[in-house]
Every structure is written in C-alpha cells, then in structure tokens.
Amino acid sequence: MLKRLPRVVREQQMLDAAVKVFADRGFHAASMDEIAEVAGISKPMVYAYLGTKDELFIACLQREATRLLETVAAGVLPAATPDEQLWNGLRSFFTFVGAHRDGWRVLYRQARSEPHFAGELAGMRARIVEVVAGLLESACAAAAVPARPGDFVAMAYAYVGAAESLADWLADHEEEDPEQTATRMMNFVWIGAESLLQGRVWRA
Amino acid sequence: MLKRLPRVVREQQMLDAAVKVFADRGFHAASMDEIAEVAGISKPMVYAYLGTKDELFIACLQREATRLLETVAAGVLPAATPDEQLWNGLRSFFTFVGAHRDGWRVLYRQARSEPHFAGELAGMRARIVEVVAGLLESACAAAAVPARPGDFVAMAYAYVGAAESLADWLADHEEEDPEQTATRMMNFVWIGAESLLQGRVWRA
Amino acid sequence: MLKRLPRVVREQQMLDAAVKVFADRGFHAASMDEIAEVAGISKPMVYAYLGTKDELFIACLQREATRLLETVAAGVLPAATPDEQLWNGLRSFFTFVGAHRDGWRVLYRQARSEPHFAGELAGMRARIVEVVAGLLESACAAAAVPARPGDFVAMAYAYVGAAESLADWLADHEEEDPEQTATRMMNFVWIGAESLLQGRVWRA
Amino acid sequence: MLKRLPRVVREQQMLDAAVKVFADRGFHAASMDEIAEVAGISKPMVYAYLGTKDELFIACLQREATRLLETVAAGVLPAATPDEQLWNGLRSFFTFVGAHRDGWRVLYRQARSEPHFAGELAGMRARIVEVVAGLLESACAAAAVPARPGDFVAMAYAYVGAAESLADWLADHEEEDPEQTATRMMNFVWIGAESLLQGRVWRA
DNA sequence: TATGAATGAGAATTCATTCAT
DNA sequence: GATGAATGAATTCTCATTCAT
Numbered sequence A, B, C, D: 001m002l003k004r005l006p007r008v009v010r011e012q013q014m015l016d017a018a019v020k021v022f023a024d025r026g027f028h029a030a031s032m033d034e035i036a037e038v039a040g041i042s043k044p045m046v047y048a049y050l051g052t053k054d055e056l057f058i059a060c061l062q063r064e065a066t067r068l069l070e071t072v073a074a075g076v077l078p079a080a081t082p083d084e085q086l087w088n089g090l091r092s093f094f095t096f097v098g099a100h101r102d103g104w105r106v107l108y109r110q111a112r113s114e115p116h117f118a119g120e121l122a123g124m125r126a127r128i129v130e131v132v133a134g135l136l137e138s139a140c141a142a143a144a145v146p147a148r149p150g151d152f153v154a155m156a157y158a159y160v161g162a163a164e165s166l167a168d169w170l171a172d173h174e175e176e177d178p179e180q181t182a183t184r185m186m187n188f189v190w191i192g193a194e195s196l197l198q199g200r201v202w203r204a
Numbered sequence E: 001t002a003t004g005a006a007t008g009a010g011a012a013t014t015c016a017t018t019c020a021t
Numbered sequence F: 001g002a003t004g005a006a007t008g009a010a011t012t013c014t015c016a017t018t019c020a021t
Helices: A007-025 A032-039 A043-050 A053-075 A082-099 A101-113 A115-142 A149-172 A178-191 A193-197 B007-025 B032-039 B043-050 B053-075 B082-099 B104-113 B115-142 B149-172 B178-191 C007-025 C032-039 C043-050 C053-075 C082-099 C101-113 C115-142 C149-172 C178-191 C193-197 D007-025 D032-039 D043-050 D053-075 D082-099 D101-113 D115-142 D149-172 D178-191
Strands: none
Touching (some): A053 A101, A053 A115, A101 A115, A101 A149, A149 A178, A149 B149, B007 B104, B043 B053, B053 B082, B082 B178, B104 B115, C032 C053, C053 C082, C082 C101, C082 C178, C101 C115, C101 C149, C101 D101, C149 C178, D032 D043, D053 D101, D082 D115, D082 D149, D101 D115, D149 D178
C-alpha cells in the first residue's frame, strides 16, 4: 500500500519514530507496534532493517549520541581561552538538548534507568568524559599548575553529571532558555559556590 | 507456611525485597513474582499489603526518599557556617548512597524514566530540592546577597547531578575513599573551576 | 472458571494433551494454544508447570520413553532362553506401540525429524541399544561363541532400527495386529532371510 | 545481478539448496529466506520457479526418491542369485545414502514426520517398497516357497529401518567402512541372529 | 491470614508470500 | 528475468492480577 522508498530513507523514518516513542513512553512501555505505526510502516520492516527492540534502541542511542557529540565539538573553537571553550561547549550542549528534547530523554533518561543498557551507556559517557577531561588538562597546563592526571577524570565526571542533570531539568521545562541554563552551569562550574554566594557571577 | 508476623514487619520485608528487585532489574523488568519470592512470601500477600505494582513502587520511593532526607538532615548542623553545612551534607549524602546502593539513586532513576510516575516524583523532588535550596538560600542570606529563588532550584539540580555522577564513579573505583570523593565534590562545588585551575583547593 | 485441581493431576492432563497434539500435527505445527485448549486449561498454566514448548516436548518424550522401557523390561523374564527373551521383549514392545500409537509417533517420528532434539533422542536410543546389546552378548556367551564386543552394538543398532521401522508401520496401520508384527520381527531377526525364503519360520 | 542461467540449471541449484536446508533444519524450521540465500538467488525467483514452500519440498522429495531408486536399481543385476542381488542392492543403497545423506534425511525423516505430506510420501514409499519387495518376492519364487504378498511389504519395512539405523551409526563412526556396514547388514538380514549367534557368517 | 491455582491481555518476533520497479 | 520493499497472520512467551480453599 505504501510508496516504496529506499532503505536509507525508511531507516531514518524508523529511527525518528523510535526516538519519539521511546521518549514518550519509556523503553519498556514502548511497543514495537506503536513504533511501526508512528513510522507509518509495518512491524516486519522494522525488524528487517533495524533488528530487535534492543538493537533498535541502541541504534537510537548511537544516532543521538553521535549527533550530540558532533554538535558540541563543532561549537568549540580550538584557539579560544579555556573559559571560552567551556562556555561554547556548554552553550552548544544545552542548545542541542533544548532542540532535541526527545533524543535527550532517550539518551539519558531511558538508557540510564535500564540496567540492561548500562554497558552501552557507559561507553558513550566515557567518550564524553574523555573530551571534557582533555579540556581541563590543557587549561591547567596553560595555567602552569601541577596536577595529578586522575583528578581530571574525576572532575570531568562531576561536570558531566552536573550538566546531565541540568539538561534533564531543561528537558522538562519548556519555558526555560538553553542559553540561560548554560550560564547557570558556567557560574556553577567556573565560579564556584563560594564566590557565587558572595555575589560574584560569570559573564560571557 | 510462614511464621505469622505483625503486619508492619512484613511490610518492611516486602519493601526491602521490592527495592532490591526494582533496583536490580528496573521497574518494568521487575516482576511481582520475583519480588514475592525475594520477600519470601506469596504473591497475594504482596497485593494484600501493598497493593498493585505501581503502588508498591511508590511506597518504595517514599520510604527511600524519607530515609535519605532524614540522614542528610541529621548530618547538617544548623549552627555551622555555610561551607561546613555543605560539607557535612555532602558527606552524609555520599555515605548514605554508598551504604544503600540499591536505594534512592536507582529508584529515582527508574521513576524518572517512567512518564507514568511523573506526578509522584514531582512531590519528592520538591522535598529534596527544598532542603538543598534551603541550605543555599540561608548561606546566601548570611552573605547578604540578593538572589532569585528559581536559581536555587537549578543550582540544586546541578549539585545533585554532579554528586550522583561522582557517586557512580565512586562505585566503579573500589580504591577510592568516600571521604575523598566528598572532598572532590567540595572543591568542585565550592571553589569552582577557575580557582581550582589556578591551584587553589578546599580544605575541611 | 475451572475446577481447581492439584498440580500433579493437571500436569498429567497437559502431557496427555501435548502428546496427542504433537502426534497429530507434528512438533512445529502444534501450537501451545491448541495444546492448552485440548488440556482444557489456559496457556499460562502450561508454561507455569511444564515450561517452554521445547521443555514440554522433552517432558513428553521422557514420559513416553520411560513408559516404553518399563513395559518392555517387565515383559522379559530373566530366566528364559535367549530367543524367548527376545520374543517376549518384542511382543511387549509392539503391544505397547500398538496401544500407544500417539506416544510412539511423538517419540520417534517427531523427535527424529527435528534436528533440534537429536541429542535428547540419541540418549534414549542409546539406553535401548545398550539393553539389546546386553541380551545379545549373554546369548552369545551361552552358546560359547567368541565375538568382538563392537559387533554387538552394531547388531543392536540394526535390530533397534528394524523394530522402530516396523513399529512406525504398525502405528500407521490400525488393522495390523501387534502380535503378528512381533512374529514378523522374530522371523526377520532370528531366522534370517535365507532360511525364511526357503520356507522356514519361527514359532513361539 | 546474477548471470542469466537456463531455467533447468537454476532449478537444480535451488533444489540442491533446498535439500540441504531442509535436511539441516527440518521442514518447518527451514526458511525460504535461507533457502534463497543458500541458492544464491532472491526469494521471488524461488517462488517463480518452484512455487510455494510445500511444492518446493515435494519437488525435493521427488528428485531424491528418483535418484535413490535409480541408483539402487542400477546396482542390481537381474541375472544374479537372490543373495547376490540383495548384497548388491544393499551396497548400492548404503553407498548412495552415505553420499547423499541430506537427501535421505529429507526423504525419510522430514517427510514422515509431517502429517501434511502423508499423501505425497505414501506414493514414494510405495515405489521403494515395491522394488525391495519385488526382490524378495522373486527370490522367494526361485525357492518355490509360497508366500503372502503383505509379508513382503512388512519385511521391506524392517529392512529399510535396519538399514537406516545402521546408516546412522555409520555416519557417527568415521572409521567404519560402508562396505563393511553392508556386510554387517547382510549377516543380519540374510543369516539371522540364531545362526549368527552360533558362529555362522555371511561372505560375499 | 496465607497460598497454590488460574487467566486475560498483550508483547516481541518470525515467516511465507506478493508487489512495484 | 530479477529483486528490494513490504506485509498479514501467526506463534511463543510473560505478567499483573485475582480466586477458591
């Protein structure tokens, strides 16, 4: 009944549908039936192209993670100062999350809560942490401060966690501005509570 | 076949089992069968005492949230300076999370990923954020700095996320000390990256 | 809606139904739905008591194989001469097959044709071959004839195969008499074609 | 994408693939997808050339049955004595089965177990039994022994079963020689257990 | 109180089969 | 002649939930 479309196109349609349904319903509550229906295609096609429900979910994860990483990477200028880099990275990040709330929900909320996908998720987070730790390290080197390498990773974890959490919050608050969220994060991360609570703020 | 036990005791057994299974498997993948089995009790009893699966989950959520809040609250001395309060709060938090790995963190994650529990969750979130935001606000007031209330909530989010992420990291690094993790968090939160990267650190 | 019956009873009902349906339709074409319906019970009960379709099939196999082996063993008198033992064994065997045509069909026809159950079946056949080879060996010893041990097993295989094949044929021919089939087999096995074709026959 | 080949060649390729897959997986578990893939051809071609799955299976059956019959028939010399005929027939049979294990499995094991193909199978069985029974009958006539026709069919069944079983055994014992297996069968069939157990053997 | 027995409903997954190109 | 795209229809299996005892 349906127009014949080339595989690549259909796969994207399916991934779009899957991301939406997973985000709306949660992994388990999402049914392959609904995904197929939203994609405007029959279930067997989904299986034929993207495999089982697990594989489909992982495909979603990967597509969204890659998009996110690419967006953030594109936002950071190599030549900038550390706090400019951080600011740009955060802004790209929150803007992306604001624009792809579904993708983010799938990526972090669902994946995190399903012990089943812990491994997959850990890998993705590791990629991100690595990037952030690298930024910190080079910033530190620029400041000629001696540091133990392990510390950067721990800090990076804390940063990423904070960002994830704020992003999560952003995803639930339509009215909130991504830019403002990024500013908050900058204050939080860069300035520190002590100074913040003394009235100091960070400005782009 | 089981010894007759007073209702309250039985209910705690069930909640213990439920928390464990929900944490291990995730909300959907957890089956009432397994919960009953782990509790060492028959399924109909679970229904009789704690109602449907949804209700059971909410009961778990509430118990764990309360425990966490009470622990953290107990650790904070009202008369201390803001950074001492923060330090004590964080230390209580990490200790609790380390000791109850099954509890709050996991349940919170589950709850978040099930759109179904949005309502329930909002209430609890509010209680916790209220506590953390309260800390921040009073610190701020002490410093006589004007602040917008919404900001505290966002900050609280970022803190909790960072703490969670570090807790995760802690779980993966046996050699790491909870106390040291709390210190890291203090540095991160209190001092801020800017100063940190210039070599400044926080000391208890 | 159904009368509550103890587990043991229900299990037998289910096995009866399963044997019948497997025999009628073949393993793959048999549906769990139909088996449950024939057993007069709902599908989940079948899964609860007897496990998956594969496990259910194996349970059928084992019940039928055990019944068969016990029947045959009971028919053989230890003190008899070799040909009497053989005759009694064969008579028991064919009588059993004649009386439980469904069981036999499940046992040998289905199991054999599903590569999946090759292992299970091989084990059962090995048990039988062992018994037969033992009979042959003791008969040979009684006749003081020197023999290589391996030969008995090969012979036993041939006998068992012949008997299986005749039993299969019997299962398809309602009009055929088990006793007569056993006689045929005796002639075939004991007398040999050469003598048979010269008009000699075996008599009980 | 494939070289255009004459229809007859393509059909043989498909049948080869189908026989292999049916033999490996069993009729139901065999998928048209796999058959097409093994044949190196797309599914619609299989349908275009050989029809539905059932029809395809029957085509396999017919080809294999014909091959077997022709091989055995070609091995038997009309002018020989009965035991020479039998010996030659058995030798041809075991050699064929050894060389076309897949075909044999499809023919006897799969077809037998699918009630669905009962009709088809009956016809083939009749052709084979007719050949074997014919051999027996003419041997019997040569010996001027009166016999009931029904007996030959039953005997033929027993023979075929014994041969199958030995063939199976042969398949599991690489070191065993087909020729020797045929000799075993000759002893079994021609000489009979009684004489065998008294030390008599058959020699070509 | 306590539980073994029982089920309705729904989920994932697979397959033979057919079009449109 | 040849194939990638597409699907209707089953089928296995699981689970929350409830009775009858």
